[in-house]
Amino acid sequence: MAAIGPLVEAIRYDVSLSFTQLSLLTTLPVLAMGLGCFVSALLAKRIGFNSVITLALASIALSDALHWFGFGYTGLWAAALGAGIGIAFIQAALPAVIKQAAGEKTPMVMGFYIASIMGGAALASAITPVVSDYIGWQSALALWGLLALAGLVCWVMRRRILPAPSQNNSVSIAFSAMARQPRFWSLAIFFGLGTAGYTCLLAWIPPTFINLGWSQTQAGLALSWLTAIEVMAGLTFPILAQQMKDRRPVLLLVLLLSVAGFLLLGLMPKTMAWLATALLGLGIGGLFPLSLIITMDHSDDPVLSGQLAAWVQGIGYLIASLAPIAAGLIKDLLGGFEQAWLMLGVIFIGLIVMSLRFDQSKAPQQLHFS
Incomplete structure (x- = not known):
């Protein structure tokens, strides 16, 4: 997904695509990730978490391999969908494994x-x-399929060392019961809108700067700069949140950084490119893990916590899948991405208001199952 953005012009030259069509190459994996989270929850009940993750890694490797055969736009679609499904299976299953293995250190390991x-x-x-x-x-x-193969080998070796959580002694909740919980929808919408910012950055940061006259390599480095800062934020903010009884101050900080970054990118992209991407790296990099951490705060049971995280991600990714294609449409209609970045800034101001409700001490009481 991250490799598509810097190659936009090369792909458009060979396959003759509009920016709206290109946006589907990011939208489809995210859409598949949303739908796949629900399938993953059902598969985990039948074949276990370990087998779900093994299947997922194989799906990613095979999907990436499709690029070698040059099937044009159809091949790009198929690869995007297959990889998205594989990513969904992993992201729906791993939080339960992490919760089981890490216990109280879950925020740090999630980071x-x-x-x-x-x-x-x-x-x-x-x-x-x-x-x-x-x-x-x-x-x-x-070539990125080779890393999926390496991941598959590592995962098969890990299975013999660290067993996945068993569902035998855990509470299993149907999605219909979860869907009747207002807090579930708050978490899903919060995750979805936050992830919409992440997917748009992944898809459209390089084209934004290419549109300003940067080279393809320079635009790719801008995305690398942003994601490198995201990595540091993803490590730092969850550790900070783990040490606090109330996660909301950390959550507010990363949201404010994100709002500032989106506004600078929308209003002054030429003069503030590096500062805007740095602020967004800090904000989005911290928000992504924190969104899952506040979700998993709602249950101490690893399997129930994993189910909740899987379904929150499922709904959230379906919401987020609309964001890249909306930005692509704005680019085709208006000739620039600035309006899309400003729109995301407004959305993240709304997330600030939502975040005030996520009191960690009251989280377990917000879900009620009869």
Whole structure:
């Protein structure tokens, strides 16, 4: 997903796509991630968390390999969907594994987990445009499947050391029961709108700067700069939140940083590019793990906590999947991305208001199941 942005012009030249069509290459994985979270929850009941993650890594590797065969726009779609489903399975299953293994240190470990995701995005956005100059954009995208294979080997080895949580002694809640909880929808909408900011940055930061006259490589480095800061934020803010009885001050800080970044990117993209992306890296980098941490605060049971996180992500990713295509439409209609960044700034002001409700000490009492 992060590799697509720096290759926008090369892909458009070879496949003849509009920015709206290109946005689907980010929208489809996020949409698949949303739907896949629900499927993952059902699969975990049947085959267990370990097998779900194994299947997911295989799906990502095979989907990336499709780029080697050059199927044009159809192949791009298929690869995006397959990788999105694989990512969904992992992101729905791993929080339960982390909660089981880490216990009270869950926020810190979640920070490492999310920082690793964003670190991968930083590598992809920096390396892919350089590699594509030598082997073409199709092969440059396909090469990332080799990392999925490496991840698969590591995961199979890990299974013998750290068992996944068992569902035998845990409470299992149907989605219909969860959907009747107002707090569930608050968490899902909060996660979805926050992730919308992340997916838009992933998809449209490089094209934004290319539109301002930057080279493809420079635009890729801008995304790498942003995601490198996200990695540091993803490690720092969850550790800070773990040491506090109330996570809301940390949550407010990352949201304020995000609002400032979006406003600068929308109003002064040429003069404030590096400052805006730095602020967004700090804000979005901290918000992503914190959104999952405040979700998992609502239950001490690893499986129930994992179910809640999976469904929050499922609804959230469906919401977030609309953001890149909306930004692509704005670009096609108005000729720039500035309006989209300003719109996200307003949305994040709304998230500030929502965040005031997430009192950690009262979180377990907000979900009621009969």
